[in-house]
Structures are given as structure tokens and as C-alpha cells.
Amino acid sequence: MKILDYFELEKNNTTVSKELLAGLTIFIAMIDNIAINATIMHDAGMPMGALITATIFITIFATLLTGLWANTPIAMSVGTLNVYFTYSLVLGMKMSWQSALGIVFVSSVLYFLIAITPIRKWIIETIPMDIKRATAAGIGAFIAFIGLEEIGVITASHETFVKLGDLSNTYTLLGIFGLLVAIILSILKVRGALILAIIITTILSWVLGVTNMPAEFISMPASMAPISFQIDIKSILELSMLPLIITFLVTDIFSTIGNLAGIGLKINLSNKKLDRTLQTDAFSTIVSAIVGMASITTFIESMAGIKEGGRTGLTAVFTAMFFILPLFFLPFFESIPGFAVYPILVIVGSFMFNELKNVNYDDYATKYATFFIVLLMPLTYSITNGLMIGSFIYVLIKLFQRDFSVLKSAMSLMALVAIVLFFVL
Amino acid sequence: MNFLKRFELEKHNTTVSKEFIAGMTTFFAMLYIIPVNATIMHDAGMPFGALVTATAVMTIFATLITGLWANTPIAMSVGMGINAYFTYGLVLGMKIPWQTALGIIFLSGILYVLIAITPIRKWIIETIPMDIKRATSAGIGAFIAFIGLEEMHIIVASHDTLVELGNLSSPQVLLGIFGLFVALILSMLKIRAALMLSIVATTLLAWITGVSKISTEFISMPASMAPIAFKMDVKSALEFSMIPLIVTFLITDIFDTIGTLIGVGLRAKLFDEKDSKKLQKTLETDAVSTLVSGVAGVSSTTAFIESATGVEEGGRTGLTAVFTALLFILPLFFLPFFEAIPGFAIYPILVVVGSYMFSELKYISYEDEATKYATFFIVLMMPLTYSITNGLMIGSFVYVLIKLFQKDWSVLKSAMGLMALISIILFFVL
Numbered sequence: 001m002k003i004l005d006y007f008e009l010e011k012n013n014t015t016v017s018k019e020l021l022a023g024l025t026i027f028i029a030m031i032d033n034i035a036i037n038a039t040i041m042h043d044a045g046m047p048m049g050a051l052i053t054a055t056i057f058i059t060i061f062a063t064l065l066t067g068l069w070a071n072t073p074i075a076m077s078v079g080t081l082n083v084y085f086t087y088s089l090v091l092g093m094k095m096s097w098q099s100a101l102g103i104v105f106v107s108s109v110l111y112f113l114i115a116i117t118p119i120r121k122w123i124i125e126t127i128p129m130d131i132k133r134a135t136a137a138g139i140g141a142f143i144a145f146i147g148l149e150e151i152g153v154i155t156a157s158h159e160t161f162v163k164l165g166d167l168s169n170t171y172t173l174l175g176i177f178g179l180l181v182a183i184i185l186s187i188l189k190v191r192g193a194l195i196l197a198i199i200i201t202t203i204l205s206w207v208l209g210v211t212n213m214p215a216e217f218i219s220m221p222a223s224m225a226p227i228s229f230q231i232d233i234k235s236i237l238e239l240s241m242l243p244l245i246i247t248f249l250v251t252d253i254f255s256t257i258g259n260l261a262g263i264g265l266k267i268n269l270s271n272k273k274l275d276r277t278l279q280t281d282a283f284s285t286i287v288s289a290i291v292g293m294a295s296i297t298t299f300i301e302s303m304a305g306i307k308e309g310g311r312t313g314l315t316a317v318f319t320a321m322f323f324i325l326p327l328f329f330l331p332f333f334e335s336i337p338g339f340a341v342y343p344i345l346v347i348v349g350s351f352m353f354n355e356l357k358n359v360n361y362d363d364y365a366t367k368y369a370t371f372f373i374v375l376l377m378p379l380t381y382s383i384t385n386g387l388m389i390g391s392f393i394y395v396l397i398k399l400f401q402r403d404f405s406v407l408k409s410a411m412s413l414m415a416l417v418a419i420v421l422f423f424v425l
Numbered sequence: 426m427n428f429l430k431r432f433e434l435e436k437h438n439t440t441v442s443k444e445f446i447a448g449m450t451t452f453f454a455m456l457y458i459i460p461v462n463a464t465i466m467h468d469a470g471m472p473f474g475a476l477v478t479a480t481a482v483m484t485i486f487a488t489l490i491t492g493l494w495a496n497t498p499i500a501m502s503v504g505m506g507i508n509a510y511f512t513y514g515l516v517l518g519m520k521i522p523w524q525t526a527l528g529i530i531f532l533s534g535i536l537y538v539l540i541a542i543t544p545i546r547k548w549i550i551e552t553i554p555m556d557i558k559r560a561t562s563a564g565i566g567a568f569i570a571f572i573g574l575e576e577m578h579i580i581v582a583s584h585d586t587l588v589e590l591g592n593l594s595s596p597q598v599l600l601g602i603f604g605l606f607v608a609l610i611l612s613m614l615k616i617r618a619a620l621m622l623s624i625v626a627t628t629l630l631a632w633i634t635g636v637s638k639i640s641t642e643f644i645s646m647p648a649s650m651a652p653i654a655f656k657m658d659v660k661s662a663l664e665f666s667m668i669p670l671i672v673t674f675l676i677t678d679i680f681d682t683i684g685t686l687i688g689v690g691l692r693a694k695l696f697d698e699k700d701s702k703k704l705q706k707t708l709e710t711d712a713v714s715t716l717v718s719g720v721a722g723v724s725s726t727t728a729f730i731e732s733a734t735g736v737e738e739g740g741r742t743g744l745t746a747v748f749t750a751l752l753f754i755l756p757l758f759f760l761p762f763f764e765a766i767p768g769f770a771i772y773p774i775l776v777v778v779g780s781y782m783f784s785e786l787k788y789i790s791y792e793d794e795a796t797k798y799a800t801f802f803i804v805l806m807m808p809l810t811y812s813i814t815n816g817l818m819i820g821s822f823v824y825v826l827i828k829l830f831q832k833d834w835s836v837l838k839s840a841m842g843l844m845a846l847i848s849i850i851l852f853f854v855l
Contacts (some may be wrong), residue, residue, distance in 0.1 A: 085583065144805055149587065154809050159509055161575065161582045164810035167852040183823070184830055187794040350801040357791040361784045364613045371780040375570055379580050379808070380590035393609070400610055422593040 012311040022310025022319025027303040044090040050223025062084035062284035065315030070276035079297030098232035107248035108285035115282040126409035134370035136262035136355040144349025150342040175339035177387030201340035214335035227292025229376040258383040369394035388418035437741040439649040445739025448748025454731035468517040474648025487714035492746030495706035504727035522544035528662030531719030532673035537712035552839035560800040562688035562785040565809035570779025571808040576772040577601035601769035620774040627770035640765035653722025684813040685728040799824035
């Protein structure tokens with residue numbers, strides 16, 4: 001088949017069925033994002049139905065493009081900048097959501113310009129290998145934290161910010177069950193371990209009556225018209241908007257670069273593939289603003305598919321195809337309980353955390369930077385913050401060691417961005 | 426000097442001045458416990474002044490015994506976390522009078538003494554695999570760095586995401602970051618007393634820039650301990666329904682201390698693999714001190730992970746603990762002066778020491794699946810559940826489960842099996 005040749009399955013040591021399983025795993029791991037994104041952006045005063053349709057549409061669009069154009073097994077959707085969009089811009093600064101979409105648009109045009117010039121190549125190539133490993137481990141700790149929080153193993157505490165949740169709560173018990181099933185199936189090297197854990201936990205929760213089986217299955221997508229093409233660019237072309245635009249730009253670029261650095265350690269990503277993935281990310285964000293959505297970013301849930309053997313763009317194509325289903329069967333997918341899905345993030349997190357084994361702790365700059373990256377990604381709840389602070393410390397120590405070559409690397413750019421972002425803006 | 430011989434300084438490759446710097450570093454790192462413990466336990470309706478005095482006295486008592494009897498550089502004081510459980514769980518939550526709650530502490534201390542003088546604790550320490558000890562060290566590192574970053578307000582609470590980055594441009598946070606860099610760079614350049622120097626430099630800078638004020642008063646007299654000492658009510662704690670509470674205190678105290686001893690001991694090579702005498706004596710000190718805590722009117726005494734700061738400065742023997750204990754006499758009389766040392770000057774050293782302990786990860790063998798997953802959970806759960814015991818228990822549970830699936834039954838005979846069992850009881854039954 002001609003279209004399959006394009007993905008170079010054999011060269012990447014994979015098969016159609018492996019890619020299908022991987023695509024399905026990513027789809028299931030990401031399905032929650034539809035409702036989450038719509039709920040968050042709804043708080044900005046945008047209509048719920050249109051948000052759901054637009055979220056699904058842009059996920060299919062961006063993920064399909066990644067699969068076909070970049071040939072990488074990486075899924076994209078509306079990322080966590082939606083929180084900043086809704087709570088800081090619209091609710092906090094009283095900006096209209098139309099203007100906020102304008103900010104997303106302008107930042108992504110800048111992103112696209114960066115993505116088609118040699119800057120991104122320089123960024124990716126001059127980040128030291130050990131920093132990439134630390135980034136993978138930090139992202140691993142971060143997504144495991146999110147997973148444990150969603151299962152209820154970790155909860156908020158007034159005195160200590162975080163604490164152990166009530167593990168005898170039924171939902172949490174089922175989540176822990178799912179987690180242990182996923183761990184055991186993984187170490188027994190069972191194929192489709194993650195999906196199996198989700199299915200087993202979901203069925204168990206239905207059988208026990210903890211969550212209900214869906215009563216309805218079918219729903220028709222609402223129109224996207226109330227939010228599409230509503231973007232207002234004119235009102236945001238002001239100097240005072242520059243910090244906001246840069247915040248979107250920096251967060252989007254570096255969370256994607258962080259994700260790609262982590263993913264690139266697990267699978268072979270050529271420069272061409274990296275370039276095209278970044279270009280897809282930038283271009284999709286432009287389209288995203290036009291259809292009424294916050295910034296698109298690469299989803300680290302893609303690692304769940306990679307763990308199941310996904311290696312090429314075919315995985316992303318399958319994920320995109322699966323995302324057509326919730327357009328029409330949303331009630332069915334919404335009945336898969338969160339505690340069945342989130343254990344996957346913990347497993348994938350531990351998979352990425354193991355990259356620490358290859359870090360060289362004998363170099364002080366690497367040692368400290370690794371520590372801060374791994375600790376601060378979960379504890380500041382942000383990939384970008386962790387990467388920036390780690391880079392800042394790396395550069396500072398290298399300068400004290402009189403290793404001035406660091407100034408020519410992307411580490412110093414990130415250190416500079418960190419100073420601007422944290423202390424100036 | 427005859428007195429100094431008991432510490433065997435030469436054998437441990439250390440000197441009096443090294444031990445002094447280490448003792449002082451640990452003292453500064455844990456000075457916060459006096460006002461913080463008093464503030465927390467005050468919420469239980471106990472008088473503040475008496476709590477300040479009792480906390481200082483217990484710290485001196487327990488740390489001095491550790492130094493003289495166990496000859497380890499481990500400082501002890503009223504444990505954080507468990508004091509919150511005492512106040513918010515027992516007294517405010519379950520409406521148990523603080524006198525009865527002290528009785529519970531006392532009884533848990535008695536049980537602890539019984540365990541500490543039997544060979545159980547030796548078996549516990551010896552059958553925990555080396556890689557789990559390393560993971561424990563790394564997890565404690567992540568945990569104390571989290572505490573440090575939180576106290577520096579680099580990490581703050583968030584309504585939506587539990588935690589988030591604080592506002593780094595506030596003067597206090599900036600000075601904390603300054604202190605952190607000074608400590609990182611001085612310790613990288615292997616300058617002696619690097620951590621102390623960073624505290625002094627940051628404090629002076631804060632005073633000069635007017636961010637915090639030099640104290641105008643220096644001297645204060647300690648309040649009497651009488652309102653809380655010898656007030657415990659053991660009789661009402663001797664009820665069947667109190668057993669889960671006593672066991673919770675007992676387990677948290679034992680495993681916080683074992684975790685700390687493993688983590689700190691690994692870095693300093695404190696405990697000889699074959700000779701567990703020092704370890705045993707440290708646990709015995711902890712047990713007796715907890716018992717005395719109940720009598721004196723404060724919550725359980727435990728080994729403090731802040732001892733790691735002194736150990737990183739070269740402290741190797743009980744002389745370090747003796748110095749720490751002696752220095753704790755000062756805040757009894759000069760509390761206003763010590764309270765003028767800003768937190769953002771002290772907390773960066775927890776972050777630096779945390780990074781050193783975290784580096785223990787480099788020795789771990791990630792090839793074994795059980796070790797791999799247990800390490801991940803230990804390192805992640807200690808900071809994220811804000812508890813050494815929780816992290817250790819959950820990690821052990823995962824370790825044992827995987828070992829059983831690998832048909833490695835020998836794990837059942839190790840302390841890992843015991844901890845896995847305890848975790849099931851603690852998390853799901855009680």
C-alpha cells in the first residue's frame with residue numbers, strides 16, 4: 001500500500017497493528033482533555049457545545065497533520081495554556097475572549113516564524129544530552145503527580161500544600177487497583193498493558209456499580225459557529241500586550257521542546273521530523289485561534305503510545321481517526337471513569353523518570369540543573385518553569401567554572417528568557 | 426582530653442572544629458522548630474510560652490543523649506507532621522483532650538522502647554535492600570528541598586493545581602534565591618562552612634537592604650513548663666479504641682527515624698554494615714525521648730532530617746549533636762535575636778542539601794523492575810505526600826508486590842514484607 005510506505009514502518013521496526021494499539025492507547029489517555037478543555041474555556045464565557053466540537057476538531061486536525069507531515073507518533077491538542085487564557089486573561093484582566101484569541105493567534109504566528117528558521121534547530125541541538133534526560137525525568141515526575149492527584153492518592157492540604165489522600169475511598173481504591181494492574185501487566189510485558197488496565201478497571205467499576213454504564217451512546221456535535229472566526233486581532237496589537245504574547249509563545253515553544261526532548265530519548269527523531277513537528281504545532285495553533293481555541297501543544301500522553309510500540313506518524317493518524325468517534329458518541333466515552341485512565345500517566349511517568357539512570361552527576365552544573373528540573377516541573381506544575389530554572393542554574397554554574405562556551409548554546413537563551421520571564425515581566 | 430576520646434574523632438576522620446561547624450549548621454537548619462512547633466501545638470489549646478520552653482528543652486535533651494550515648498551526628502526534636510496530626514487530627518478533629526493525646530504519645534514511646542531493645546530493629550535495617558536505602562536518601566532529599574522551596578515562597582499553594590511557582594520578584598524571595606546561589610556556589614567550590622556562610626551573608630544583606638529588621642531586643646526569659654509538663658493522662662489513653670492512634674504514632678515515629686538514619690547515614694557512612702550498635706543506640710534514644718516528650722508535654726520526638734546539613738558540612742560523630750544541643754540553650758534566653766534571622770536566609774541550605782541527597786540516585790540499578798518502580802514511588806511520594814513514612818511504605822508495598830509476581834518469595838522474609846504489610850493496615854484498614 002502506497003500510503004503505508006510513507007510511514008516507513010519497517011525501517012522504524014514497527015507494524016500496522018502495533019501502531020494501531022499505540023494510537024488507541026494515546027486516544028484513550030487523551031480523551032479526558034475534550035471535557036476538561038471545554039469546561040475551562042467555558043468559564044471564559046464561551047458556549048459549551050461549540051467548545052466541545054472545536055476541541056475535537058482541532059485535536060483531529062493537529063494530530064492528523066503531525067502524523068502525515070511530520071511522521072511522528074505525537075498527538076496534539078489544546079494544552080494547559082487554556083488555564084492562563086481563561087483565568088488570567090479573560091477573568092483576571094477582563095479581556096474579551098475574542099481579544100484573548102487574538103493573543104493566541106499573534107503568538108503562534110511568531111512561533112511559526114521561529115519554526116521555519118534555523119533557530120529551533122540550534123535550540124534543540126545545543127541543549128546538552130543530560131539536560132534532555134533530566135527534562136524527560138522531570139516531565140515523568142510531573143505527569144505522575146497529575147495522575148496521582150486525579151486518582152486521589154495525593155490531595156490538597158491547608159498546612160503542607162499536598163498530602164496523602166484517603167486511600168480507602170472507593171474511587172481511589174479502584175484507581176490504585178488500575179495502577180497495580182498496569183504495573184504488573186507492564187513488567188510481565190503483556191501487549192496492550194495500559195489499555196487492558198483501563199478496560200479492566202472500567203468494567204470492574206461498572207460491575208461494582210461505582211460508576212454507571214452509559215445510558216445514552218449517541219450525541220450530535222454542536223455547531224462551532226459561535227466561537228469560530230470571532231477572533232479580534234486589532235485590539236491586541238498594542239505594546240502593553242507584548243508580555244502576554246511572549247508568555248504564550250515561550251510556554252508553547254518550550255513545553256513542546258521539553259516534550260520532544262523526552263520523546264526523542266525513547267524513539268529516533270531525525271531533525272527533519274523534529275522540525276516538522278514544531279511547524280505543525282505552530283501552524284495548528286494559528287488555526288486553533290481562528291476556530292476559537294487556546295494554544296495547541298504536543299501531548300505527553302503520546303508517551304503511552306510509544307511505550308506500547310508506536311514509532312511513526314501512523315500512530316498519530318490512528319489517534320486522530322479515533323477522535324472522530326467522540327464527535328458522535330461522547331456519552332459513551334465520558335462514562336470511562338477518570339480513575340481508570342489516570343494510572344496510565346503514573347506508569348508513563350515512571351518510564352520517563354528512569355532516564356535519570358544515564359545522567360552524569362559528576363558535573364556540578366548537570367547535577368544541580370537535573371535536580372531543579374526534576375523537582376520543579378512537578379512542584380511548580382509547569383514544564384516550562386522547570387526547564388527555565390534548570391537552565392538558569394546550569395548556565396550560572398558553567399560561568400563560575402569559566403566554561404564560557406555555554407553562552408553560545410540554547411541553555412543561555414533559556415537562562416535569559418528565565419530572567420525576563422520571572423523577574424522583569 | 427578524656428571527654429573527647431569517646432567520640433573517636435580521628436577514627437571518623439573529623440576534627441573538633443569540623444564538628445562544631447556541623448553542629449552549628451544543623452542548629453540553624455532546625456531552629457525553626459521552636460516557634461513552629463509551639464504555634465502548631467498552641468492550636469490544641471496549650472499555652473504558647475510553655476510550649477516554646479518545652480520544645481527547646483526536649484530538643485536539648487534528645488540531641489544531647491544522641492551525641493553522648495549513640496555518638497551519631499543526628500539531632501532530634503519534636504517531629505513535624507506528627508505534631509500537626511496531634512493537634513489537628515486528635516485534639517481538634519477527634520475532640521481528644523491534649524492531656525489524653527500526650528498519654529497516647531507516652532504509650533507509643535513505651536512500645537517503641539520495647540521494639541528498640543529487641544533485635545527487631547536490627548533485622549529491619551539489615552534486610553532493607555541497598556537500592557531502597559539509596560532511594561530513601563533521594564526521596565528525603567526531594568522532600569527537604571520541597572520544604573525549603575516552600576518556606577522560601579518559590580513554591581506556593583494553588584487553588585487549581587495544589588502547587589505553583591511563587592512570585593519570584595518579591596524582595597524576600599529574591600534574597601532567598603541569592604542565598605541559594607551563594608550556598609550552591611560556595612559548596613561547589615568546596616569552601617568550608619559554605620552553608621553557614623550563606624546564612625550569614627543573606628542575613629546581613631537582608632538587614633542592610635532593610636528587607637528584614639535587626640532585632641532591638643535580644644534577651645527573653647524562658648516561660649515555665651509547668652502548665653504542660655506532667656499533665657498527661659495515660660489512663661484515658663488506655664482504651665481499646667485508642668490502639669489505632671497509638672500504632673499510628675509509633676509507626677510514623679519509627680519509620681521517620683529509620684528513613685532519616687538510612688538517608689543521612691548513607692551519605693556519611695555512619696553505620697557499619699556489620700555493626701549496628703550505633704544505629705540501635707540512636708533508635709533507643711529516639712524511643713526514650715518520645716516517652717519523655719509525653720511527660721514534658723510535647724508531641725513525639727524524632728530524628729531530624731535537617732541533621733543532613735551538618736553531615737554535609739563534615740559532621741560525623743556525636744560531638745556534632747552535642748554542639749547542636751548546647752547551641753539550643755541560646756534560644757531559651759535570646760529567642761528575639763534568633764527570630765530576627767530571616768527564614769529565607771536559612772531555608773536555601775535545605776535545598777542544597779536536598780540536591781546532594783538526591784544524587785544518590787546515580788548508584789541505583791534500574792535494571793530490576795521492583796527496584797525501578799519502588800525508587801520512583803519513594804522519590805515521588807516523600808515530597809508529594811509530605812511524609813517520609815508514607816513514601817517508604819508505598820515504595821515497599823510496590824516492591825514486594827512486584828517481587829511476588831516475579832516469584833521471588835525471599836522478599837517475604839525481609840523488612841520490606843513487614844513494611845508492605847504495615848502499609849496495607851495503615852492505609853486501608855485503620
